[in-house]
Amino acid sequence: MALTEDTETTDSGQADDGLVGDASRVTGIDNAVLRMSEAEVAALTQETTDEFGDSKMIINMGPSHPSTHGVLRLMLEMEGETVLRSKPIIGYLHTGMEKTGEQLTYLQGCTNVTRMDYAAPLFTELAFSLAVENLLEVEIPDRATWIRMMMCELNRMTSHLLFMATNGMDLGAVSMMIYGWREREEVLRFFEKVTGLRMNHNYIRPGGVAADLPDGWQEDVLGLCDLIEPRLEEYDILMTGQPIWRERLQGVGVINEAECLALGATGPLLRSAGSSWDLRRDMPYLAYDDVDFDVIIGTYGDSFDRYAIRLNEIRESIRIVRQCVANMPKGDYRVQNKKVTPPPRARIDESMEALIHHFKIFTEGFKVPEGETYAAVESPRGEVGVYLVSDGSSTPARMHVRAPSFVNLQTLPHLMHGGLLADAVAIISSVDPIMGEVDR
């Protein structure tokens, strides 16, 4: 298969060479970032002095541009068709979700954070729940852990399929858009069956998950795996080996490992530069210790590597999901800790105390001991982390989400520097930002 020459898989245990983010390397090419405010740019365009005369111009791309995946706006300094400096301008989708998070109880918090990364909502829910559980010091049951892991891997598949679709659309492979959406919809249908919603599930909650898996879930999940696996081969035929596809992606938007580390980039962006770093393997959470999977890394750090990494990560996710189906433990799907868990529905009809308990949990919420914590998981875009500060009440004093897209966007000026405007579209697409979590 054509893929093998560009990507390689590594097993676990490989030691890193202790590479430290070399800041001078990035600040050395500091001329990639356009550090100008809107007013300054406006003043420049009024003047058209000799120094900034006919050869260069500053143009705006977005915020409403079909290839910017939402409301990303880029200020690009152009010389002809070549991008010199650029600056991503964000905030168009800012709705103050971190402030909102301070008003909501820990139980309501998930409904808030799930709306950040709307393509992979379960991961932000998971990071939030892990952070709350850190503060509460509760251990969740095995079954809940494995359900979380399986649902997250399915979610990683949907997110990467969405990437396949939008990446294809941005580069003119419109049939890929339809195929990606088609497969994603199948998984979302399963999510709807389990959580009640296609997106914004509010399924993973502090203390476990919202509901047990429905009857017959094994057939559904294995059916999904059997459906999607051969389709990935079709994507390979459609895109991976195609000269046009390779021409558009190979050597476009190249970044190296030191730059990625210095700029804080994580996820497929970091792995494309050859860094073998995946939180699932290197700092395991949930039960990732107990499943076999490979971390996919690239060699060239270009857009093609990022595409190939995501395509192969779908295969790895399918591998993990199959192991989850085979090894799913029996037991509770949420912790039986009266402080955190509402009573079962049936108890409410027969017990006054259960009714009061239920009412208290959903109106006042539960109190979380004072302290601060940071929990991080590997989302399809990189490390999504939640920093929580509790003052001992039932709402967080501070809830900060470390959004991978927000940080990864900083690499855009470096990726686009010296490239063509037409390649900018391919590069934005290959970073795969979700503006919901960038702006929060």
Place this chain on the structure above:
Amino acid sequence: MSDVATPDEELVEEETVEPEPELHGAPVTVVAGQNVLHATVETYPELLANLQAEAFGQVVDLCGVDYLLGGRSDVPASIETKRFEVVVNLLSHAKRERIRVRAQVAEGESIASIFDLYPGTEAMEREAFDMYGIDFHGHPDLCRILMPENWQGHPLRKDFEVGRIPVQFKAAPRQG
């Protein structure tokens, strides 16, 4: 708020306790298995430089926190608490280890930017400035990032009320 005003006798008692544990030259506490280093505005730049030399190659997160309403008992006695904190989460790929730095910043005080050490903090420091008004000196382009450029105030401060700007719901104007 009520339990903040503890009498001074308690502080005197604490001085007799054995010296605080230190790591990388800063007082350290351990939270859920992670080391948390405490810094002041003065010790912060040197501490971060030390950490970079100790193979903490990546700053994964930097954010501000406002402790105006109190509720903080986990800071070592040698560090004077201030209104704001700048919280930096660092990651070492080589050691597979996380470390967190909490630096105390008073209102109106300026803290050093760590952009020169970790260029990836550019957007994060801009966000902390935007949300809390914390000034980072040495930052190449400290301006608002999420809020509009002409916005007044810093929305994540505890004295910035929720709902202070009334939202008006209007019916869509009728056509014709």
